[in-house]
Amino acid sequence: MRITKSQTEKNRRQVIQTAVDLMTSQGFEGTTMKQIARAADLGDATIYKYFPSKEKLVLAYFEQAVADALVQIGKTKGLASFSLQERMQLLIDALLEQFLADREFVALAHKLVAGAPLLLMGEDLPGKTLLKQAFADMLEQAEEKGEIAACGFKPSLAALLADSVYAITAYWLRDDSDEFANTTQMVDLSLDLLVLALHSGIVNKALDLGGFLLRSQLTRLLRDGNGLLDLLKLARSGLARGAA
Incomplete structure (x- = not known):
């Protein structure tokens, strides 16, 4: 199902904020893209449609x-x-x-x-x-x-x-x-x-x-x-x- 532009932006912001929360508590190296995806209620592969790496996310x-x-x-x-x-x-x-x-x-x-x-x-x-x-x-x-x-x-x-x-x-x-x-x-x-x-x-x-x-x-x-x-x-x- 195709998602709207507003939903894409909402998801993107959610991923960023989730990464902020996890990296603050676990550190950059201690946080994985899979953890971020699951905490943001996204599929393990879906997160890469928004950000190709943790560095790009930061x-x-x-x-x-x-x-x-x-x-x-x-x-x-x-x-x-x-x-x-x-x-x-x-x-x-x-x-x-x-x-x-x-x-x-x-x-x-x-x-x-x-x-x-x-x-x-x-x-x-x-x-x-x-x-x-x-x-x-x-x-x-x-x-x-x-x-x-x-x-x-x-x-x-x-x-x-x-x-x-x-x-x-x-x-x-x-x-x-x-x-x-x-x-x-x-x-x-x-x-x-x-x-x-x-x-x-x-x-x-x-x-x-x-x-x-x-x-x-x-x-x-x-x-x-x-x-x-x-x-x-x-x-x-x-x-x-x-x-x-």
Whole structure:
């Protein structure tokens, strides 16, 4: 019997959530596709129509989380009047909210993704295409509204911002401050710094001179976390003085 598109999507989500629950309690290696299929009330072979492997299932979780976060922010009242910084903040907050209920699983999955360095630097990061498009749209709207200086590097910057979301997630997973206050402060400072740089036009030169280096250093800083908040405060202070 042919199943409807809505039933297919329902089954897909059920498989993902079942995998999240089982892997959280049993670990990635301790969970089999057969266990996931049976717990999700699917046939042992049917699950492979949705996901060819456990690895693909883990990546699909992040794709779904990004898609759901974008749907969530799209329903925000008055979104059209939000500034660039507010829009970016809203997206990051919505995504971390998606991750919060499954934080233990996200930590497990992050280790799996981090174990594949080529994946981290490529286009195959789960949800990256959706994130890139979302950030590119935000930058385009901000440019049209005169919030930022005209720039011809929006695709490159959108890709960098998409990469930074994964680095922010890594930082958040290690954050043991009350209500993740350090993550909140780090994101606020980072976005404030970025918007200041975009408004001044300095990012044009930064990306032309070393976009790859910038991405590598950002990823390293967010992964290690050492002195990151102090560095962001210093950079923001310098840019603010330059813009005064």
